[in-house]
Amino acid sequence: MELLFVADPLEVFKTYKDTTFAMMREAAARGHVLWACEQRQLAWQRGARVTARGARRVSLTGDADDWFTVEATRDLVLADASAVLMRKDPPFDSEYFYATHLLEQAEREGARVLNSPRALRDHPEKLAILEFPQFIGPTLVTRDAAAIRDFHAEHQDIILKPLDGMGGMGIFRVGPDGLNLGSITETLNQHGRTTVMVQKYLPEIVQGDKRIILIDGEPIPHTLARIPQGSEIRGNMAVGGKGVAQPLSDTDRDIARAIGAVLAPRGLLFIGLDVIGDCVTEINVTSPTGFQEITQQTGYAVAQRFTDALEAAVARPRG
Missing domain, CATH: 3.30.1490.20 (ATP-grasp fold, A domain)
Structure with missing residues (x-):
């Protein structure tokens, strides 16, 4: 397969923890071709199709710092790729919104985009929980x-x-x-x-803000509990939370499967649920993370599971 990753600049990736990098590494190990572009490179012109202008075909070096080399640079029509993975990090601002419209046009032209651009627009990460009042505080x-x-x-x-x-x-x-x-x-x-x-x-935050990863509607067997440190009330890794992988509880699994059964058919192949105690606080669909931390602590190959699902999604008939 030829995979196009729409992401932040490759030069800023922190490969020791980056989930998009983990996806790329697993795809490359299976012999898939990697292309990368930034959101700003997406363009459409009448008489043509949505294109990633100046997309880079990259190979991975295995080096922690200089981790990729550029094999070629060209304008890549999105519909010519086997799949387009929208992995631009938040915030979901106006430019992100416009990018989803370009990606949806690419779908009309034959591209397969994951997660679905319409689903990205329809499920803002804070407000998506409103559809599931039975699971929120x-x-x-x-x-x-x-x-x-x-x-x-x-x-x-x-x-x-x-x-x-x-x-x-x-x-x-x-x-x-x-x-x-x-x-x-x-x-x-x-x-x-x-x-x-x-x-x-929710006082259960002291035990961690749990990130539950759903792939094609099914949760993986481990959650990443982001535990606040010191006097901090936030467990987010970006503000110093400690990530501790834990087995999924029965309640976690039931919640995840119920939500996954609703959202996966809408084109959300990869979802990150945030759960404190037994309450869902966010549904992350833009660029969920956590692959590497869970794999490093448990040995469970999250990227392999994701790539299996990606290959199966590409093989499925459209409809």
Whole structure:
């Protein structure tokens, strides 16, 4: 297969932990051809098809630092690749949104894009949980400061976060004393101009914010618990959380399978559920991570499982 990865610049990859790199390494080991481009390189012109201008065909060196070499550079029509993997990291901003439309046009031209660009648009990572209220804790989505105050009065200990945040960015906790609730609300909702998410604080976070990986609707047998360190309330690896692989609990598995059964048929081959205790807090579909940490700690070959699913998806008849 010829695989095109739409991703961040290869030069900034941290190969010791990067999930896209793990995907590339496994694909290369199976003899698949690797192409890479950035989101900015996608283009369409009347009379032509969606193209990755200046796409690079790369091979892997096995070196931790200079980890790839460029074998060729050319304009690559997306429909000519066996599959296009959209692996651009958040934030999901306007440019990301426009890229999904270009990728959807590529689908109309015959490309196979994973995850589905329409599904990426339809499942923003914070708001996708609203479809599954049976699996989430007390949650409010609003731009109304009064509603946030009422939610705090009811639940006492709450978390506030922006809808477009990533890696734990912009997350605040307000305890029973309500200290700085007004100021935090104004910061996040920009005096009523921006919608925010408010959730009841889940004390189980001290045991980890669990990342459950679903591949083609089925969870792998291990979760990566991101455990907050020191006085930090966030378990995100980007802010210093410690990742500890753990066996999936029966409840984790039941939740994951129920959500996977709904979302996988929509073209979401790879999903990362964030679960605190027994409550889903986010559904990550843009560029979920965790492959290497789980494999390194448990020996379970996540990238192999993913590539098996990718090959099967490419082989399936369209319809």
